[in-house]
Amino acid sequence: GAGVSQSPSNKVTEKGKDVELRCDPISGHTALYWYRQRLGQGLEFLIYFQGNSAPDKSGLPSDRFSAERTGESVSTLTIQRTQQEDSAVYLCASSLDTPLSSYEQYFGPGTRLTVT
Amino acid sequence: KNEVEQSPQNLTAQEGEFITINCSYSVGISALHWLQQHPGGGIVSLFMLSSGKKKHGRLIATINIQEKHSSLHITASHPRDSAVYICAVRLSYGGSQGNLIFGKGTKLSVKP
Numbered sequence: 001g002a003g004v005s006q007s008p009s010n011k012v013t014e015k016g017k018d019v020e021l022r023c024d025p026i027s028g029h030t031a032l033y034w035y036r037q038r039l040g041q042g043l044e045f046l047i048y049f050q051g052n053s054a055p056d057k058s059g060l061p062s063d064r065f066s067a068e069r070t071g072e073s074v075s076t077l078t079i080q081r082t083q084q085e086d087s088a089v090y091l092c093a094s095s096l097d098t099p100l101s102s103y104e105q106y107f108g109p110g111t112r113l114t115v116t
Numbered sequence: 117k118n119e120v121e122q123s124p125q126n127l128t129a130q131e132g133e134f135i136t137i138n139c140s141y142s143v144g145i146s147a148l149h150w151l152q153q154h155p156g157g158g159i160v161s162l163f164m165l166s167s168g169k170k171k172h173g174r175l176i177a178t179i180n181i182q183e184k185h186s187s188l189h190i191t192a193s194h195p196r197d198s199a200v201y202i203c204a205v206r207l208s209y210g211g212s213q214g215n216l217i218f219g220k221g222t223k224l225s226v227k228p
Contacts, residue, residue, distance in 0.1 A: 033216070042202070042218050042219065042220045042221055043159075043202065043204070043218040044218070045215045045216050045217070045218070048215055056215055058215055059215055089157065091159065093159075100146075102146055102147035102149075102164055102166070102206050103164060104149075104161045104164050105149065105161050105164075106161065107151075107158070107159040107160070107161070109157075109158060110157060110158075
């Protein structure tokens with residue numbers, strides 16, 4: 001694929017429902033990141049996958065948030081029992097990062113989540 | 117105090133002006149990223165630096181590890197440079213890499 005893709009592009013859900021957001025990274029990229037950007041706010045780190053290492057979950061805001069990645073491919077971010085404060089754009093990025101070296105990150109277009 | 121501080125928060129310039137955006141950080145890092153967020157929301161990585169200086173077209177990024185400071189320069193600015201510029205640092209934990217911390221961004225508007 002040409003770049004990082006995310007789906008859906010927009011999601012409106014009712015408070016209390018669960019949502020799943022999907023990210024397809026660039027083929028061959030070992031690292032995958034999830035970020036959140038609330039309206040008018042800066043980017044917040046959520047979680048980082050790198051190769052077969054245990055993911056860095058230090059940015060997840062609560063136990064309602066979880067993410068999985070299958071090998072070096074697709075990742076899903078799941079938000080359970082959504083709250084209105086979860087409304088944000090959720091961005092995914094991938095890179096060739098290794099545990100010791102950083103490389104350029106390529107961002108997807110984001111999923112705009114609105115919790116009503 | 118935020119671990120990553122950007123200045124200025126907002127910047128308005130006339131087309132053709134030389135622009136500088138600054139980023140200071142207070143933590144140990146393995147790398148620093150400069151990102152550009154377009155008005156439509158899309159994010160593009162401009163530079164990833166761990167030392168020295170990089171140049172791409174009209175954009176130049178520098179980093180001083182000792183002073184924990186980086187600058188992004190735009191020469192001959194153009195209205196299409198109008199965007200939010202974001203500084204992000206990659207934390208360093210004893211040689212291994214940690215997560216990223218973002219600055220709040222600098223909103224640049226270049227007038228024709």
